[in-house]
Amino acid sequence: MGHMGRKSSKVQALKSSQPSPPTMTTTTIFGPHSTTLGAQDATRNRLASIDMQTKNIEVEKASLLSRSEELDAALKSLQAERKAIFNRIAPISYLPNEILAAIFETLHASLEDENTALTTLSEVVVSHVATHWRAVAIKASKLWTRIKFRSSQQSIGLLELYLQRSQRLPIDLFVEIDNSNTDSYNHLIRPHVGRCRHLSIYTDERADLIKQLNLLSTQSTPFLQSMDLLCSSTWRGLSQLDSNRPSGGAPNLSALRVRGVEIEDLFDPLYILQSIRMMWCEQIGPRVLHHAANLTHLTLAELQIYGGEYQSISTITLPRLLTLSISIRDAEDGALSEFLMALDAPRLEVLHFCNIGETDTSPLWTSTHFPSLHILALDHDLSEFGLLALATNCPHITHLAYGDKVEDLQLLLKSSRVESGAQTATHWPNLHTLYLDTPSAPGAVVEMLIARRNIGAPIRKLLVPIKVSLDFHAACSGHVEVERMRDHLKALYPNWQDWNSGKWAD
Incomplete structure (x- = not known):
């Protein structure tokens, strides 16, 4: 029994020391590249997915966007329909078109003196409020009679629109010309120049001003009431007028302003x-x-x-001159007095001096010239001697x-x-x-008021600027009626509206 146990142990030890037979695996059969190929297949499948x-x-x-566009179109249609219905039932819609x-015309007239850009004018605003308003505004010819053209903007299309909508009514034409080509403008405006009621021409060069005035030379201007002409360059150039006047005259021309060029040159x-x-x-000769x-102002x-x-020179009689x-x-010494001595203006009511400074105003002219x-x-700038x-x-x-200062007037x-x-x-x-x-x-003003009363x-009435302090107003009001004013000339000048009725605006 002992020998059999030892023999069995030796056999087992011998078996365990011998190598095991090889295991049958995929790696052993296909090699190391089979894993990479499988991963690529999985990636391609994912990309396809x-x-x-x-x-x-x-x-x-795309289906949703298409549906959204359909909904937007439907929404806009409903909104437009609602707006149209709302406008139709608004109280103002029951007004007759007239x-x-x-x-609209009253609004337009109230803004006549406003120097605003063309795109902000009332006729443009009201024509973009509603379809009905636009139709009424376009047919209201008076809304389109104030026309502005700047050659630098080349707004020929807008100019043509205004000329069409104003139909045959008289127009107020404001033109600013620089060095741009104006052939298209000249061609478009020439048939309409005879409709001008007011004509403003601002140019850089005298030649351009002459060219614009030459458009009048072949026209009859029965409506023309006022002209405002400005040339910013002092160079005279060689341009000549085709004519000294419109072919049919300007019988109603009553207001003329000329700057940068002499009247006799035009x-x-x-x-x-x-x-x-x-x-x-x-300048005037x-x-x-x-x-x-016939001058009044x-x-x-x-x-x-x-x-x-x-x-x-012989006496210059101005029988209707008011201001x-x-x-x-x-001015050379004595020149202003010579000028005033040459005038005979029996109806002159207002004399306004500005910047005469030390200019000689010696009594060569007397009250007999202006009774x-x-x-x-x-x-400002009036000397004590001049005063x-x-x-x-x-x-x-x-x-x-x-x-000027009150102290200069006080004595x-x-x-x-x-x-x-x-x-x-x-x-x-x-x-x-x-x-x-x-x-x-x-204090100085009150002293002067008391002195005048004592002599x-x-x-009786003291006019002061609107900016004057309330303390000043309170101090003087016990001695005289005090009125604060924005524009004293309206209180002083006779027929102020007539004097200031030109359509020009600085």
Whole structure:
């Protein structure tokens, strides 16, 4: 038994020391590349699945988008229908078209003096509110009679639209010309120039201004009431007018403003100025004034005047002149007095001096030249000597507008003399309305008011700017009626609306 146990153990040990037979596996049979090929197949299958899902999603999305577009179209249609129904039942929709058009025209007229861009004008706004409003606005020809054209914008299409919609009505034409080509504009506007009621032409070059005026030379302009002409360049050039006047004349032309060029370079005064009532210019010669007998309002701005220019000429009679405004750019000593001496204006009521400074206003001219003068407006830069000269030359002033320091005026108004045993004002004894543009401390003004009252020439009404302090108003109101104003000229100038009725706006 012992030998059998030991033999069995040896046999088992011998068996365990011998190598085991090889195991049959896939790796052993196909090699190491079989795993990579299987992974690639799985990846391709996944890509195919993703492509299929993407396609299905895109098809579904396209279907939804198509449905969304259909819904949007249906929604817009319903909204438009609702808006149309709402507009039809709105109270204003029951107005006859004629009344609605009249409302549009009233709005349009109220904005006549507004210098706004063409795209923001009332006719454009109301024509985009509703279909019904648009139809009414387009047929309301009066809405399309104010036309603006800027050559830099080349808005020929818009210009043509306005010309069509205004039909045959008179138009107000505002033109700004730079160095751009204007052939298309000239061709389009030429047949319509005769419809102009107001004509504004602003150009850089004198040649362009002449070219635009030449469009008038072959036209009859029966509606033309006012012209505003500006040339920003001082170079005269070689351009010439085809004619000094429109072929059919301008019988209703009553207002003329010319800047940057002399009137005589543009028109023959004999033909153009006879009907002019309001004129605004920078330079003016005796020949022009001799042909302007119907002037009622004359403004001379930035005037350059030299000695001897008006000394030896015959008297210039302006029988209807009511207001004369003069702003001096350059004047030789005595030249302004020579100019005023040459004028005979028996109805002149208002004389407005601006920037005359040290200009000689010695009493070469007297009240006999302007017997009706009673309103005097004086802006800044007037010398003490000039103020005294004006007080001497214009003794019958009842309304005075003064734009300088009160202290310069105070001594003049407080001055008094004894006449027939009674104390009276030396200067402007009839003065009762005073406008102070730059009132200083109220104490000086109150002192002046008391002094005028004590010498028997009281100031009854004091006009001051709207910006003046309430303390100033309170201090003076116990001595005089005080009124705060935005524009004192409206209170001083007679027939203010007539004087300022030109369609120009700076």
